[in-house]
Amino acid sequence: MMKIFIVLCLASLAIANKHEMLADQELARAKIALDELTFTKEEHIYNVDGYVEGEKEIGYENEIDDPCANMECRIGRECVLDNQREPFCDCATSCPQGETSEDAIHRTKVCTTTNATFTNLCEFHRQKCMEVDLMEVHVDYYGECAEMGSCSAEDLREYPERMTNWFIKSLALIRNRPEEHGGLSQKEKETLQQEWSQSTHAIFWKFDRLDKNPSDHYLDFAELEGLRAPIVLFEPCTKPFLQACDVDNDTLISAVEFGRCLNLSDEQVPY
Known part of the structure; x- marks a missing residue:
């Protein structure tokens, strides 16, 4: 069976319930980690x-x-x-193309950091594998390249709460799922036994899922793709929020910086 199932229905998401829908989509995205698919x-x-x-x-x-x-x-x-x-x-010599594929991952276009649209994630990485000029190019978001909406000061101020709620709902959605269907690993289940707050559990469950290449308690641009790419089209505050998280401007977001961005105290950061 296909390990990775992606359901991206961004066009049909209403603003009023977008975070509920994000939680419903977490299972489909749970095992997406750029360069590890x-x-x-x-x-x-x-x-x-x-x-x-x-x-x-x-x-x-x-x-x-x-x-x-x-x-x-x-x-x-x-x-x-x-x-x-x-x-x-x-x-790869070729990739499944668009509507001819049964899998959503191959039917979803991607927009890169150079504002170029590729047929799907596989085709982008296939081209990146072959072309040296694409080595420093990454996926910016899922969907065809489009003009971004604006991020108001109020939206940016409320963004940490919205993101934390998304993490909490996402974790609740997959908590009882089998691991092979995007559920929690044994290590994740053991971590949830820690006496942390609900927010801390959700925030650092997501952080650990992103922190894979390498697992070093820092998130680089590529690792952040799994967080940024699915939501940036209808959450235009995502980029400025992540940029603000990198307080020391080293192009990495540490566990402490991630926690602070989402309104946790340093004492609540488990690393």
Whole structure:
């Protein structure tokens, strides 16, 4: 089964209930982490007849004989064999395209930090894998590039509360889900046993899910994609809010800075 299910219905979201809808969408986005998205052989890398790459053509009757059977690659990459028949991940030769795919992740366009629209997340990472000029380009948000709305001073002032409420609702939504369906890992369940406030639990559950590459208690621009990209189109205060979080202007948001931004005291930050 596909590991990652994405349901992005931004166009249909009403302002009045946008955060309730965000919570409903958390399951679909729970395992999105830029540069960590993977696809199994059946989902993307192979077809049932075997894998073809250039002059190499290999067919296997079962997965035991298949060198790529247990190989997982980032989105936009696929498993190929070198001259010694050892598997490695290389730039994908193609990606599922738009409406021809059954998976929402392939039907959703993405806008990059250079204001360029790509067909889907896979196609962006495939191109990024092949083109050196795209190395420093990231996904800005999900959806076709569009003019951003304005962020008023009042909206920005209320933003921490809105985001914290989203985290709380998102955590409640997936709390009893199986891990394989986007629910909590065993480590996350153990963390929730800590005697923290509801806000602290929700805020640092989300922080830990973003803090993956590397897991160092700092969030860089790429790691923040999982937070920024799904909501920036209808939450125009997202960018200025995150920029304000980086108090020391080192292009990273530390756990302490993240907590302070969301109105936690330093004593409430668990790291």
